[in-house]
Amino acid sequence: MSTARLRAESLRLGYGETLVVDGLDLDVVGGTVTAVIGPNGCGKSTLLRAMGRLLTPRGGHVLLDGKRIDKTPTREVAKVLGVLPQTPQAPEGLTVADLVARGRHPHQSWYRQWSSDDEQAVAEALAMTGMSEFAERTLDQLSGGQRQRAWISMALAQGTELLLLDEPTTYLDLAHQVDVLDLVHRLHSELGRTVVMVLHDLNLAARYADRLVALRDGRVVAQGEPGEVLTESLLREVFDLEAKVIADPVAGTPLVVPVGSRHRTS
Amino acid sequence: MTAVAGRPGVRVGPFSWVFRPRLVLVPLLAAALLVLVMALNIRLGDFPMSVGDVLRTLVGGGDPTEQYIVFDLRLPRSLTGLLVGAAFGLAGAITQAISRNPLASPDILGVTPGASAGAVGVVVLAGSYGGVAGLASTIGLPLAALAGGLIAALLVYVLAWRRGVDSYRLVLVGIGVEALMMNLTYWLLTLGDVTEAGRAMVWITGSLNGRGWGDLVPVAVALAVLVPVALIGGHVLGALQFDDDTVRNLGARVEPARAVLILVAVVLAAVATSAAGPVYFVALATPQIALRLSGTAQPPLVASAVLGAALVSVSDLIARVGFGGIELPVGVVTSVLGAPYLMFLIIRRRREVRA
Numbered sequence: 293m294s295t296a297r298l299r300a301e302s303l304r305l306g307y308g309e310t311l312v313v314d315g316l317d318l319d320v321v322g323g324t325v326t327a328v329i330g331p332n333g334c335g336k337s338t339l340l341r342a343m344g345r346l347l348t349p350r351g352g353h354v355l356l357d358g359k360r361i362d363k364t365p366t367r368e369v370a371k372v373l374g375v376l377p378q379t380p381q382a383p384e385g386l387t388v389a390d391l392v393a394r395g396r397h398p399h400q401s402w403y404r405q406w407s408s409d410d411e412q413a414v415a416e417a418l419a420m421t422g423m424s425e426f427a428e429r430t431l432d433q434l435s436g437g438q439r440q441r442a443w444i445s446m447a448l449a450q451g452t453e454l455l456l457l458d459e460p461t462t463y464l465d466l467a468h469q470v471d472v473l474d475l476v477h478r479l480h481s482e483l484g485r486t487v488v489m490v491l492h493d494l495n496l497a498a499r500y501a502d503r504l505v506a507l508r509d510g511r512v513v514a515q516g517e518p519g520e521v522l523t524e525s526l527l528r529e530v531f532d533l534e535a536k537v538i539a540d541p542v543a544g545t546p547l548v549v550p551v552g553s554r555h556r557t558s
Numbered sequence: 559m560t561a562v563a564g565r566p567g568v569r570v571g572p573f574s575w576v577f578r579p580r581l582v583l584v585p586l587l588a589a590a591l592l593v594l595v596m597a598l599n600i601r602l603g604d605f606p607m608s609v610g611d612v613l614r615t616l617v618g619g620g621d622p623t624e625q626y627i628v629f630d631l632r633l634p635r636s637l638t639g640l641l642v643g644a645a646f647g648l649a650g651a652i653t654q655a656i657s658r659n660p661l662a663s664p665d666i667l668g669v670t671p672g673a674s675a676g677a678v679g680v681v682v683l684a685g686s687y688g689g690v691a692g693l694a695s696t697i698g699l700p701l702a703a704l705a706g707g708l709i710a711a712l713l714v715y716v717l718a719w720r721r722g723v724d725s726y727r728l729v730l731v732g733i734g735v736e737a738l739m740m741n742l743t744y745w746l747l748t749l750g751d752v753t754e755a756g757r758a759m760v761w762i763t764g765s766l767n768g769r770g771w772g773d774l775v776p777v778a779v780a781l782a783v784l785v786p787v788a789l790i791g792g793h794v795l796g797a798l799q800f801d802d803d804t805v806r807n808l809g810a811r812v813e814p815a816r817a818v819l820i821l822v823a824v825v826l827a828a829v830a831t832s833a834a835g836p837v838y839f840v841a842l843a844t845p846q847i848a849l850r851l852s853g854t855a856q857p858p859l860v861a862s863a864v865l866g867a868a869l870v871s872v873s874d875l876i877a878r879v880g881f882g883g884i885e886l887p888v889g890v891v892t893s894v895l896g897a898p899y900l901m902f903l904i905i906r907r908r909r910e911v912r913a
Contacts, residue, residue: 308721346803370809377803383658386799386855389564393576394797398809402793406567406576414562427563430855450808 297322297357297454297486298343298373304351305338305510311350312338313510320454325480325487327497330507331531336490337378337458339507343488344375344456356454370398374452378459378490380443382431388442389427392417395449417448421475437468444475455479457489461496469493473500498522498545506530522546580852581861588864592640595871599639600632602878638769638833639874639888640867641777643840645830647866648781648788650841651848651857652823655795656816659725661903663842664827667728668710668735670841673831674762675742676706681758682750700776700832707828710735711820722802764837764889766874773833780829784822785863791819792859799856837873837889839896840866846903 296319305313312335320326320343328336341347343354345361354361361369374395382391395417396410418424421441431439440460447455457476461469473496479485491497497504498518505515508530514521523546527533533550540547568577600612605627607615614620615628650663664670680702715723718731743762747755760767797810798819805812827841844866845857851865852858873891880891 341803344807346806365809366806366811367809370807375803375807377801377807379801380804381658381801382804383799383855385849385853387564389562390855393562393565394800394808397797400793402790403573405574405793406565406569407574408567408569410574411562411565411567414565418562424563 295321296355298488299355299358300339300343300352301355302352303339303342303349303354305335305342305347305349307338311510313342315352316510316512318343318505318512318515320486320488321503322453322486323480323484324502325476325489325500326503326505327489327491327501328505328507329491329494329497329530330513334507335510336507338510340375340456340458340488340490341377344373345369346375346377367398370450370452372452373454373456374447374450375456376443376447376458376460378462384432385430387428387430388423388434388445389414389418391431391442392423392427392445392449395446396451398450413451414445414449417445420448420478421445436463437465437471440464440468440472441475444472448479453484454486455488457487459490459492461491461493469496476500494522494548495540495546498547499540499543518545522548578852578854581854581858584848584851584858584861585864588861588868592864592868592871595868595875596636596640599636599871599875599878600628602875603627603632634771634774635766635769636871636874638774638777639766639870641774641781642766642830642834642837643844643867643870644863645777645781645826645866646837646840646870647844647848647862647864648785648859649823649826649830650843650866651845651859651862652788652795652819653841654845655856656798656819656823657723657725657728658799659729660846661729661842662725662732663845664707664823665836665838665841666736667714667732668739669707669714669824669827670831670836670838671736671739671743672710672713673703673707673828674836675739675746676702676704676709676828677832677835678743678746678758678762679706681761682746682754700829703832704825704828706739707824707831710739711824715820760887761835763887764835764892765887766834766870767885767887769834776829777833780825784826788819788822788859791815791822795819795859796856834870835887835889837870838893839899840869840892843896843899844869 298320300316300318303313303316304311328339330336338347342349345354356364356369356373392414396413399410418427421444423441423445426434426438431442434442444460460472464472476487477500480487501518503515504518504521506513506521506526513530514526522537524535524537527535527548535551536549537546538549566577568575597609597612601607601609607624611620611624612628615624653662653664654660677699680699714732714735718728747758750758794810794815797805797808798816802812845862848861848865849857852861870888874888877886877888877891
């Protein structure tokens with residue numbers, strides 16, 4: 293497994309007194325889209341934050357291209373690995389262009405704040421997310437979907453080969469969720485980026501990810517191709533959910549149809 | 559190459575910046591206002607002079623009497639106002655940018671009151687037991703103010719720290735420390751004799767009366783050293799305007815960067831306080847005025863400094879001519895102007911964009 297670009301080795305993660313993840317190993321292979329799934333509170337976001345060196349592990353290591361991420365200067369990491377947190381915050385009056393331009397921070401210094409490379413990267417990031425026409429709008433003038441695209445543009449402008457996205461589709465309606473995931477697909481297929489994302493929608497995760505990682509109580513229960521991972525028994529084990537898994541009529545990937553008590557036949 | 563709307567660049571060799579016309583225009587206009595107000599201010603006094611006389615004397619003309627009056631008596635006062643205003647404006651801009659909260663400023667967070675307590679301690683205690691003079695007042699006062707300001711800042715930081723500093727809790731704790739420091743100051747006043755206490759009382763409202771070159775030096779030195787630090791750190795400040803996870807993702811070292819910039823703000827506010835007393839609301843209001851005039855999302859540093867200088871100078875002029883024959887301390891005017899603004903800030907719910 294020499295192709296692992298990002299690797300977690302016996303990670304122990306927690307906040308305060310509570311331990312959320314205890315002894316987790318994970319490999320993220322270059323050029324793939326990985327979706328992390330699991331019930332609320334299973335440690336998905338915690339894991340993503342640790343993989344992106346936003347959270348310091350209690351034990352174990354994260355390796356980026358074989359080197360310990362906590363021993364690499366954070367600025368160097370920021371040129372290779374970008375993280376989009378779940379609920380990023382910015383001042384209300386910030387324009388989209390200024391937000392996206394901040395993604396260039398790792399490439400800038402106090403005397404080099406807006407090079408031609410920066411401008412090129414920002415223009416491309418805006419174009420890729422369809423946000424060019426909103427460049428001069430302030431964030432508070434945007435809809436939820438536009439704002440999410442603005443933040444993704446910022447992550448793109450950072451120009452990293454690896455992208456960690458924490459629930460990039462939260463608060464978005466289904467059409468906008470598909471927009472964002474189509475964008476993720478283009479990043480992967482056209483630009484060869486490696487993406488790890490936390491997703492709640494299992495069907496979309498199965499359609500857009502090459503690999504699924506199912507977590508429960510901070511442990512990896514299963515990982516692999518969506519067809520291998522998303523099974524009726526796994527849904528029971530991970531989510532305590534009774535469901536039928538059928539083939540998605542469009543993509544052929546697994547489609548989860550929950551049973552629920554209203555239609556339960558015993 | 560495709561251009562990005564709203565961000566024209568200025569590029570010379572390896573140097574490059576975004577060109578924002580208002581960030582140049584606002585400081586220039588504020589500086590012009592500042593020069594005019596300072597000239598009007600210097601004109602005032604028992605020996606009447608015209609603005610023309612003042613400007614002529616400043617550039618080297620005028621007779622010896624005019625030279626003495628301008629350079630030895632009146633210019634130090636005006637320059638102290640300028641430097642103190644600039645220091646408060648810059649300190650406020652840094653504090654508000656870091657905390658992402660327009661309510662956070664050295665006066666609200668207890669730093670300025672802490673510096674006052676330190677300085678009043680020296681005035682009152684040293685005054686009773688031998689008088690503050692010479693070295694004690696030029697070096698001792700700023701150092702005591704600095705110590706008071708640093709202690710207050712440290713107290714706020716420690717009390718507000720819960721695995722990171724939430725800006726709302728920061729302000730609440732700051733208001734508590736502010737009250738503590740104010741009452742410490744009042745208690746110190748009761749220890750001194752009546753004349754010392756009276757002198758200190760005028761000082762703790764914030765006053766430029768009788769300021770000489772000696773008062774000006776510590777502020778000038780602090781600004782000369784810290785303005786470059788702030789401007790170089792200003793680039794990191796731009797990244798610090800986001801939530802901690804986003805800042806870390808950008809490869810900025812959050813805690814060291816924040817600590818250095820906070821230290822810069824505390825030193826500026828404390829030294830300014832030691833020179834003119836806590837001229838309230840300048841550090842609170844100027845950065846937000848600068849932000850609105852410049853149309854930026856984060857308080858601009860240079861514009862805040864120049865506007866702070868202009869605000870103190872204008873307030874001093876009002877304090878001297880606005881109330882008949884009585885000359886008020888400048889802090890009274892800034893407080894009267896600033897208090898309604900503070901209420902406006904509190905009433906207006908803090909909004910922040912969440913994605």
